[in-house]
Amino acid sequence: MSEVYKYEESELLRFTTAGSVDDGKSTLIGRMLYDSKSIFQDQYDQLKETTERRGEEGVNLALLTDGLKAEREQGITIDVAYRYFSTPKRKFIIADTPGHIQYTRNMVTGASTANVALILIDARNGVVEQTRRHAIIASLLQIPHVVVCINKMDLVDYDQTRYDEIQDQFEKFATKLDVKDIHFIPISALIGDNVVNRSDKTSWYEGPTLMYFLENVHISSDHNFIDVRFPVQFVIRPNTDEHHDYRGYAGRVAGGVLKKGDEVLLLPTGFTTKITKIMGPDGEQNEAHPPESVTVLVEDKLDLSRGDMIVRPNNKPDIGQDIEVMLCWFDNNKPLQANGKYALKHTSQDVRCVVKEIRYKLDINTLHRELEDMTINMNDMARVVLRTTKPLFTDAYRKNRITGSIILIDEGTNSTVAAGMVI
Amino acid sequence: MDYNISHLKELESESIFILREVAAQFEKPVILFSGGKDSILMVYLAVKAFAPARVPFPLLHVDTGHNFPETLKFRDLLVEKYGLKLNVGYVQDAIDNGHVVEEQGFNSSRNGLQIYTLLDELEKGKYDAAMGGGRRDEEKARAKERFFSHRDEFGQWDPKNQRPELWNLFNGRKNFGEHFRVFPISNWTELDVWQYLAMENVPLPNLYLSHERDVIKRDGTLLADSEYLDKKPEEEVFKAQVRCRTIGDMTCTGVWESDAATVEDIIQEIATTRMTERGGRTDDKRSETSMEDRKKEGYF
Numbered sequence: 001m002s003e004v005y006k007y008e009e010s011e012l013l014r015f016t017t018a019g020s021v022d023d024g025k026s027t028l029i030g031r032m033l034y035d036s037k038s039i040f041q042d043q044y045d046q047l048k049e050t051t052e053r054r055g056e057e058g059v060n061l062a063l064l065t066d067g068l069k070a071e072r073e074q075g076i077t078i079d080v081a082y083r084y085f086s087t088p089k090r091k092f093i094i095a096d097t098p099g100h101i102q103y104t105r106n107m108v109t110g111a112s113t114a115n116v117a118l119i120l121i122d123a124r125n126g127v128v129e130q131t132r133r134h135a136i137i138a139s140l141l142q143i144p145h146v147v148v149c150i151n152k153m154d155l156v157d158y159d160q161t162r163y164d165e166i167q168d169q170f171e172k173f174a175t176k177l178d179v180k181d182i183h184f185i186p187i188s189a190l191i192g193d194n195v196v197n198r199s200d201k202t203s204w205y206e207g208p209t210l211m212y213f214l215e216n217v218h219i220s221s222d223h224n225f226i227d228v229r230f231p232v233q234f235v236i237r238p239n240t241d242e243h244h245d246y247r248g249y250a251g252r253v254a255g256g257v258l259k260k261g262d263e264v265l266l267l268p269t270g271f272t273t274k275i276t277k278i279m280g281p282d283g284e285q286n287e288a289h290p291p292e293s294v295t296v297l298v299e300d301k302l303d304l305s306r307g308d309m310i311v312r313p314n315n316k317p318d319i320g321q322d323i324e325v326m327l328c329w330f331d332n333n334k335p336l337q338a339n340g341k342y343a344l345k346h347t348s349q350d351v352r353c354v355v356k357e358i359r360y361k362l363d364i365n366t367l368h369r370e371l372e373d374m375t376i377n378m379n380d381m382a383r384v385v386l387r388t389t390k391p392l393f394t395d396a397y398r399k400n401r402i403t404g405s406i407i408l409i410d411e412g413t414n415s416t417v418a419a420g421m422v423i
Numbered sequence: 424m425d426y427n428i429s430h431l432k433e434l435e436s437e438s439i440f441i442l443r444e445v446a447a448q449f450e451k452p453v454i455l456f457s458g459g460k461d462s463i464l465m466v467y468l469a470v471k472a473f474a475p476a477r478v479p480f481p482l483l484h485v486d487t488g489h490n491f492p493e494t495l496k497f498r499d500l501l502v503e504k505y506g507l508k509l510n511v512g513y514v515q516d517a518i519d520n521g522h523v524v525e526e527q528g529f530n531s532s533r534n535g536l537q538i539y540t541l542l543d544e545l546e547k548g549k550y551d552a553a554m555g556g557g558r559r560d561e562e563k564a565r566a567k568e569r570f571f572s573h574r575d576e577f578g579q580w581d582p583k584n585q586r587p588e589l590w591n592l593f594n595g596r597k598n599f600g601e602h603f604r605v606f607p608i609s610n611w612t613e614l615d616v617w618q619y620l621a622m623e624n625v626p627l628p629n630l631y632l633s634h635e636r637d638v639i640k641r642d643g644t645l646l647a648d649s650e651y652l653d654k655k656p657e658e659e660v661f662k663a664q665v666r667c668r669t670i671g672d673m674t675c676t677g678v679w680e681s682d683a684a685t686v687e688d689i690i691q692e693i694a695t696t697r698m699t700e701r702g703g704r705t706d707d708k709r710s711e712t713s714m715e716d717r718k719k720e721g722y723f
Contacts, residue, residue, distance in 0.1 A: 012430035079567050079585065084560045084612045091430040093610060105587060112589035220427050234443045238476035246475065252440045252591065257426070281435055281471045289426040293439040293472070306447055330587055345592045348447070405590045414573075414596040416586045 010086070013219055015116040016095045016143070018107050018134040023120040024151045028189035029083065029096060032211065035196040038085035080110050089215045104137065104364065104379035105330045108419055111141035112405070115219045118210075119148050123156045123186075127169040129365050135170070136364050139177035140326060140381070140421065142401060144222045146182045147213060154188040158201040176367055178398070185210050223290035224400045228256030228264070229317065229393075230310035231347035231403075236295055248279060248295035249304060254347065254402040255395070256312070258296065259287045265313040266304055267393050272313055274299040290402075307349040309393045317393040317403055325406060325420035326362070326397075327384050329376045334410070336376035336384070336418065343409040346392050347402065352411075357385040383423070397421035431619050434611050438465075439472040440591065441570055441607040445552050446472075446479050448595040449603070452552040453545070455723060456482040456509075458494035459670040460627060461556030463501065464616055465607060467625055470505055481508035483548070485541045487533040488515045489651040489673045497628040512544035531653065532675045538721050542578045545602060552595070552603045555723050560612040564715035570609050576600040578721030604723075613668075614693050621686040630667045631689065633681050638663050644677040 017025055033039045083094040095110030097103060111117065117138040121131055138146050148170055156162045167184045174182060185194055186202050187210060193199035196211045208216070236248035258264075262275045277297040278288050288294040296310060304310075311317065329336050337355065344353040361370040362381040376382045397404030408418040428436070442465075445452045454469065456462045469478045484498065502509045514536050517523045522543075523536045545553055559566045569585055571593045586594050595603055608616070620627065637648040639658045646652060648660045651674050665678040666689075683689045714722075 010430050011427065012433045079582070080587075081566045082559045082610070083566065084610075086430075086612070086614070091612075091615070109587040109589050223426075225426055233440070234447045236473060236476050240475075243475050250443050250472070252436065254591075279474070281432075281439060291433060291436055292428065293436040293443070295474075343596070345594065347591070402591055405592065407589060407592045407594065409594055409596055414594070414598065416588075416594045419587070419589045 010088070010090055011219065012091050012093065013116065013214060013217070014093045014095065014114050015118060015214065016097060016107070016110040016114040017118045017120070018097055018103075018110075018137075023122050024189045025096075025120055028118075028120065028149070028151065028187075028195065029094060031189050031192060031195050032094075033083065033085050035192065036085045036087055036211075080106050087211070087215060092214065104133075104328065104381075107134070107137050108141060108328045111137055111143055112401075112419070114141075114143050115222050116145045116147060116214065116217065117143040119146060121148060121150050121166060121170070123150050123152045123162060123166065126166045127173065131170070132173060132366070133364050135174060135177060135179070136367060139179050140364075142178070142398060142421075144180060144219070145217055146179050147210065148182065148184045149189075149210060150184060150186050151189055153186045153193060153199075153202065154191050158186070158193075158199075160202075160204040163205075183207065183213060185213065224255040225257055225289055226255070227315050227317075227395065227400065228258060228262075228310070228312045229254040229395070229400065229403050230258060230296060231349075231393075232304060232306055232308045232310065233348045235305055246297075247301070248297055249310070250293070250295045251348065252293045253288050253290045255290060255400050256315075257287050257289045258294075258310070263313060264298070264310050265316065266298075266302060267309045267311060267316070267319065268391060269303055269308075271300070271302050273302060307347075309347070311393075317395050319391050319393055321388045321391050322356070322385060323388065323392060323394055323406075324359075324383065324385050324423045326423060327376070327382050327408075327418050327420045329378055329380050329382070329418050331410065331415060331417040332378040333413075334417075336380075336382065338374070341411070342417065343411050344386070344388060344406055345409065346394065346406045349390070349392060351388045351390045351392065353386045353388045353408070355384055356387045359383040359385065384420075386420075394422045396423060431615060431622060434608075434615055435468065435471075435619065437610060438468045438607040441593070441605065442469050442472040442554070444593055444595075445554060445605050445607075448593070449552040451548070451550050452480045452554060452605075453483045453510075453548060453550040454478075454480050455541075455553050455555045456484045456498065457556070457671060457723075458484070458490070458498050458628070459556065460616060460620065460631065461558065461608060463625065463627060464611075464620065465554060465556050466501060466505065466507070467623070468607065477506055480554070481510055483544055483550070483553070484509065484511045485537050485544065486511050486513050486515075487537060487672045488513065489533060489649070491628075491630055491647070491667075491670060491673055493628050493630050494670055510544065510548065512540040514540050516540070517543070532672060534672055534675055535717065535722075537723075538578075538717065541723070542721050545578070550602065551597070552605050554605045554607060556608055557606045557723060558611050558613075558616075559609050562714045564718055568606060568609065568718075570606055571595050572604040572606065573597065574602050574604060574721065578602070580604075580719050580721070582715065582719070614690065617686060617690050617693060621690060627686070628670065630670055632685070633664055633666045633683050633688075635662055636665050636678065637661070638665060638678060645680065647673055647676075647678050649673050 081096045097106040097110040119134045163186050187194045194209045232249045233251040265272050276299050278285050279295040341354050344351050358374050395403040404422040406420040410417045514533050517540050523539045637660050638645045666681040683692045
């Protein structure tokens, strides 16, 4: 029983890794999985066997993350792969995204739910174009914590001057970004310096190891606990004799803290009422906060259904049909169409929209605003204005990642063609 | 102020969100029920997601005919307890009607044959979303799986052309005749499942706990002896103290030597074990990409 109780206290941390094989990303993930005993014997045996069959030496840890046949054949990562490991303190989910050029869409996907971004820099090369691109995406997607791992320190003789130089390069560039929390760690993924175990070759470095950082970084304030936002996902109506008049509004708290007895405002109708009951997975609870899934009951019988939102009367989101977003385009068949119409998903709302204006294309290597060439192809980012068929209840993405995000869907193919962050 | 939530509670909340999203976005969803701990967990989460209303989905069990008898008994009790609706598709029917041909010879299994029955049942029931207990930590092809996984009109998976999933936004749009596979417990690991089942005190089939059983040894794996198992003359039946780590078709689900008598023992065992749970599945060992190949055709 005591064991179970301990597990109950461990938190979940999601992080994303970006970089190419050359940066030692796979080696780093392999190192973390291996040192935390998350690679199993049969997986290891299979890796070893496959590596040998391909005529390579040692154990190719990249094969661990590249699961699909085409990926293993071509030695590339096509998609986001999710990996799991845990230590007694935390459970970790890694969204491992590919490092080749056409990876923006995958990195954006992995970044959307991450608490922490790991950015790898090869100590020999310093800050390169890819580093800047990773950092810009981490900033646009508002990943709360960024860890810059200056890797391959063994190849620069654990030289502090080199480390300081790279940190300086990165910090200069980062002043243009919107990242709240940046850390730097000198590591060697290959040898294991400062990954799980502290290195004796970097006595000049006084910060934590990467694993210590991941286990201890404060993540419970990564959600917005100020502004109450409860998108209604589903209405629960048992229609039984016992629960004849029961109407429960089910959803996942997107922001703020809902409390029993609170006066609340319903959108879009504008009625106010009181929360009479909050039902959680274990029965009644007095309050609910992100990311809990609960069912809310209110005092009055009012019109409230999927797509509506429960907020506080003195703290409303932006309500309107015109939204301005930073869009990342995903579709490789068709570029973004100016004046094009798309289906749009926002919280639990489904609406349609038209692209009213493309303001500029953002060069994600330099942050330069391109005003001439406005063709938005796959992996491009653009600031656009959308007009929706119904009012949306949005917040700036900076303020709330859930109420500030949208996706666009091509109505012909049903594919998800873009992700957008409300400005 | 701090509002902490444990990893198990966060996973629970995420899965409940997915289950409710399925109820909201699809017309006729169904839960694929195998009798294993992952499907039991899914049913348990679905009960929580819609309480005090009943679970708005029926269960579909694809029955290979080679079940552990305990599985069927447990299934029927669960269905009764929560007032669920159960549909069963029989692989034997597909064999009798000549839709599929039983594999012959040594190591033959009905595993691949399930695909026909599964797709046929989904079509007959006009189900547009089939929820499975697949987890990304189980197998390398599954690590690439989405929560909402699109299937074309032939039930096929196209892993290279999957819809990106961001934030809490899940795109379940489809054309007529297509369907979705949904995996509400994608982010759970085997250890998470056991910790949660222990924390919540969820009843489970006793197959998961250590018991004495007649077994044979094949390719380093112990298989439960039964009338369905074709044995080579040199394969000797012996008694062993074992438990199941996964529960599937009797002919290809390995059993493990174990003394774990309680769920807490199981958690201890898994926390220190060096083999993945599918390490005992001979169906996965046929080739390096056998899971991906089966999934593309429409497997669970």
